[in-house]
Amino acid sequence: xxxxxxxxxxxxxxxxxxxxxxxxxxxxxxxxxxxxxxxxxxxxxxxxxxxxxxxxxxxxxxxxxxxxxxxxxxxxxxxxxxxxxxxxxxxxxxxxxxxxxxxxxxxxxxxxxxxxxxxxxxxxxxxxxxxxxxxxxxxxxxxxxxxxxxxxxxxxxxxxxxxxxxxxxxxxxxxxxxxxxxxxxxxxxxxxxxxxxxxxxxxxxxxxxxxxxxxxxxxxxxxxxxxxxxxxxxxxxxxxxxxxxxxxxxxxxxxxxxxxxxxxxxxxxxxxxxxxxxxxxxxxxxxxxxxxxxxxxxxxxxxxxxxxxxxxxxxxxxxxxxxxxxxxxxxxxxxxxxxxxxxxxxxxxxxxxxxxxxxxxxxxxxxxxxxxxxxxxxxxxxxxxxxxxxxxxxxxxxxxxxxxxxxxxxxxxxxxxxxxxxxxxxxxxxxxxxxxxxxxxxx
Numbered sequence: 001x002x003x004x005x006x007x008x009x010x011x012x013x014x015x016x017x018x019x020x021x022x023x024x025x026x027x028x029x030x031x032x033x034x035x036x037x038x039x040x041x042x043x044x045x046x047x048x049x050x051x052x053x054x055x056x057x058x059x060x061x062x063x064x065x066x067x068x069x070x071x072x073x074x075x076x077x078x079x080x081x082x083x084x085x086x087x088x089x090x091x092x093x094x095x096x097x098x099x100x101x102x103x104x105x106x107x108x109x110x111x112x113x114x115x116x117x118x119x120x121x122x123x124x125x126x127x128x129x130x131x132x133x134x135x136x137x138x139x140x141x142x143x144x145x146x147x148x149x150x151x152x153x154x155x156x157x158x159x160x161x162x163x164x165x166x167x168x169x170x171x172x173x174x175x176x177x178x179x180x181x182x183x184x185x186x187x188x189x190x191x192x193x194x195x196x197x198x199x200x201x202x203x204x205x206x207x208x209x210x211x212x213x214x215x216x217x218x219x220x221x222x223x224x225x226x227x228x229x230x231x232x233x234x235x236x237x238x239x240x241x242x243x244x245x246x247x248x249x250x251x252x253x254x255x256x257x258x259x260x261x262x263x264x265x266x267x268x269x270x271x272x273x274x275x276x277x278x279x280x281x282x283x284x285x286x287x288x289x290x291x292x293x294x295x296x297x298x299x300x301x302x303x304x305x306x307x308x309x310x311x312x313x314x315x316x317x318x319x320x321x322x323x324x325x326x327x328x329x330x331x332x333x334x335x336x337x338x339x340x341x342x343x344x345x346x347x348x349x350x351x352x353x354x355x356x357x358x359x360x361x362x363x364x365x366x367x368x369x370x371x372x373x374x375x376x377x378x379x380x381x382x383x384x385x386x387x388x389x390x391x392x393x394x395x396x397x398x399x400x401x402x403x404x405x406x407x408x409x410x411x412x413x414x415x416x417x418x419x420x421x422x423x424x425x426x427x428x429x430x431x432x433x434x435x436x437x438x439x440x441x442x443x
Contacts, residue, residue, distance in 0.1 A: 024138050024147060026197035027131060030190040031154040034094070037186030039162020039293065040169075040179045041101070043285040046272045048176040052108045056273070060393020063269045065114045067261075067385035069121030074382060078129030078375020082368060086130040087198050093127030094191035096120075102184030105177045128378055133371025136362055138201045145312075148358035149304020152296055152351070158186075159293030163286035242366045245373055249364025252422035254380040256316055256357050259414040260350075261381030263323055265388030266407045270396045277400050280336030291340050292347040299351035312356035312363075313426040319353025320415045322346055327408040331401035360426065 049062055081089055100120035104113065132151075139147040166179040242249070272285045307315050326346045333339065365373040388410075392403040 024135055024150070026193065026199075027134060028150055028154040030193040030198070031131070031151060032157045033186050033193060034190035035155040035158025036162045036165065037101075037158070037183035039159040039289060040166025040186075041162070041183045042159070042268070042289055043163050043272055043282060044166065044170065044176045044179050046269065047276075047282065048104075048180070049110075049113055050273075051176065052110075052113070054110050054113065055397075057393050057397040058110060060269055060390040060396075062110065062113045062117055063265065063393070064386045064389035065117035066121035066124075067265065067382040067389070069118040070125040070382045071379055071386065073122055074125040074129055074379045075372070075375040077126045078133065078371040078373070078378070081130040081133055081371035081375075085200055086134050086371070087194060087200055089130040090127050090134075090198070091191045091195045093123045093125070093130070094187050094194065095123070096126065097123030098184045098187035098191065099123075101180055101187065105180050125378075129371040129375035132358075132374040132378075134198070134201060136358075136365070136370040136374070139362075143304075143308060144362045145307035145355040145359040146301060146304035149300040149302070149307075149351075149355040151358075152300040152304075152354045156293035156296035156300065156347075160290050160297060161293075163289045167283060167286050242364050244366065245364065245369065245376065247364045248422040248425040249360050250373060250377065252316075252418050252426055253357055253361045253364065253377045255414050255418040255421065256320070256353070256360070257377050257381035258384040259320055259323075259411040259418075260353065260357070260384070262384035262388040262410050262414075263327065263407050264381075265385035266327075266392045266403050268385075269389045269392040270400060270403055273396065274330070274400045275336055275339060278334065278336045280339070284336055284339070288339055288343045291344050292350075295344050295347035296351050296354075299348060300354065303352040304355035307352065307355045307359055311426070312359045313423070315352035315356040316360070316418070316426070317415065319349040319356065320411055322349030323353075324408045324411045324415075327404045327411070330404050 046059060046063075049059055050056070054062055077089065077093075097120045100116045100123060103119075104116050107116065135147055135151055136144060166182060169178040169182060170176060172178075271288075272282070275285045275288065276282065303315070323346060326342050329342065330339070333342065361373055361377055362370075388403075388407065391406060395402040395406065
């Protein structure tokens, strides 16, 4: 084949890819910009707080202020996002978060950090359900796992580049304040990108409160589906559709999100301190975040496609098992450079766990309630982050290894509960589309 044919074929694939994902590309670009600033902040945030008088025990409270603000507000703004325009909510949320992060440079004290972290959490509670609901509704039929794989890749692209930019800027400026200002600036840029380029999607189910199915009693809305015994061929796709958020898929997503966000809160609180305590440098901390981002960028789109074809259950188990294994292993590894390979392995699990979780949410979401579902599941994850942040700070004051053992135990228990509550439903759930990539028939 000639070079011209290869170029033509490549351009054709690129055009087809842009056509398929054109509706969500502006939001994915905004996510990349947003997470570039967040990625720059992650490796140094605990160090910045402790530098300004926050002790390790109180550090958990400061970190927990962000998810605490999200806990009750995220479901509220998710409900609102299903009933009004999502783009203005996304813009307002981003601007609130940007102002809160930037203000930490001017108002630097333990109490101020709690207040401003809470304000930043409020901003993201406004933004996140609207953004994820938008992606869920805008995803091409049968490709929700893939679109959330791209979503994870956009975020992790920021995690990859953010620490490098933040590290170079901090070295030049000589202060951690640089990364706070960078994070505020990139969040403002993301708000501009959303406001100018993201277009509202047509949605169904906006006519009012959910309606009962014809002839069904009101109690049927508390809808835990039958266990769907038998093969996928015996239970064709479309045999069950949710009319309520009270179902086994949403229950499973809540439990899985609790496990994932518990780990996230733990790492956010103590990872930088743990690595430095073991003899690693701030640059190594940044490298571990960058490696996590790079692996996720490369694997998440593929992970989303595989989840769409195979169903979510094995990838939920795989992702949590990998996370548990790494958490339980970090305290026994004395050479900090080995953390890079371990973080890369954990990122492999996350690259499948993330799309699988979002697909489970989509399976349990009634029409017109995408942002509400995202808000509820996100709030559950927020509980995990709050508890992990507080407990990690308390335990780390005595032993920096202890939080990892707690995290491994909590994630293990939540995985077992998920399997008990919804394992059969998840295992027998049909894939989004058949293995050849065509939409499955609906009977």
